[in-house]
Amino acid sequence: NADKVVKTVSSVTVNTKTVNAKAVKQAIKKAGSTDRAVVEIVLGKKVRKISKGAFKGTNVKTLVVKSKKLKKKTVRGSLKGSKIKTVKVKTGSKKTSRKYVKKYKKIFTRKNAGRKVKVK
Numbered sequence: 001n002a003d004k005v006v007k008t009v010s011s012v013t014v015n016t017k018t019v020n021a022k023a024v025k026q027a028i029k030k031a032g033s034t035d036r037a038v039v040e041i042v043l044g045k046k047v048r049k050i051s052k053g054a055f056k057g058t059n060v061k062t063l064v065v066k067s068k069k070l071k072k073k074t075v076r077g078s079l080k081g082s083k084i085k086t087v088k089v090k091t092g093s094k095k096t097s098r099k100y101v102k103k104y105k106k107i108f109t110r111k112n113a114g115r116k117v118k119v120k
Contacts, residue, residue, distance in 0.1 A: 009033035011064075015044025019078075020051035024058065035059065043067050049074040052114075055082035063117075064088045068100060072107050080114030087119045 009031040016023045028038050040062040041055070047067040055063075055078075063084050068091050087108050091100045101119055110116040 009038060011040040011042060012038050013042040013044055015046050017046055018049045018051060019043060019047055019054050021054050021056060024054055028058070040064060050078035052077040053081055054078055055084060056080070058082065060084055062086045062088060064090055065100075065104065066090050068096075070104065070107060072112055075107050075113050077112075077114045079108070079117060082115060084115060084117055087117050089119065 009028075012024075012027045012031045012033065014023055014027045024041065025035070027041075028035060031038075035058045038058060038060055041058075041060050042064040043050070043066060045066050045068070047065075048069045050070070061083055063086070065087060087104060089097050089101045089104055091097050105119045107113065108117050108119050
């Protein structure tokens with residue numbers, strides 16, 4: 001099995017308007033990694049919506065959000081069935097990021113997103 005080496009890419013970027021399971025799987029495949037190896041997914045600036053079950057079946061533990069367009073409605077149930085523990089907000093400068101951490105803390109709740117996560 002030596003000829004089939006899987007590159008373990010720990011971080012993958014998804015930059016589509018809607019992040020769904022298909023987009024996540026494509027990004028992982030494109031990076032040349034597997035669902036099990038990826039532990040961090042970066043959501044680009046274009047992301048507006050995270051579909052239900054987008055990270056189901058992956059080993060992703062960290063979500064890095066660069067988008068400023070996420071709303072309560074657009075992340076509903078998105079983390080259900082995932083292993084995500086942390087949502088890191090990196091929307092630009094420290095000041096901007098802090099503002100969005102406050103905003104996203106209200107969005108990424110167990111009640112809304114379907115899983116209890118740390119937003120920082």
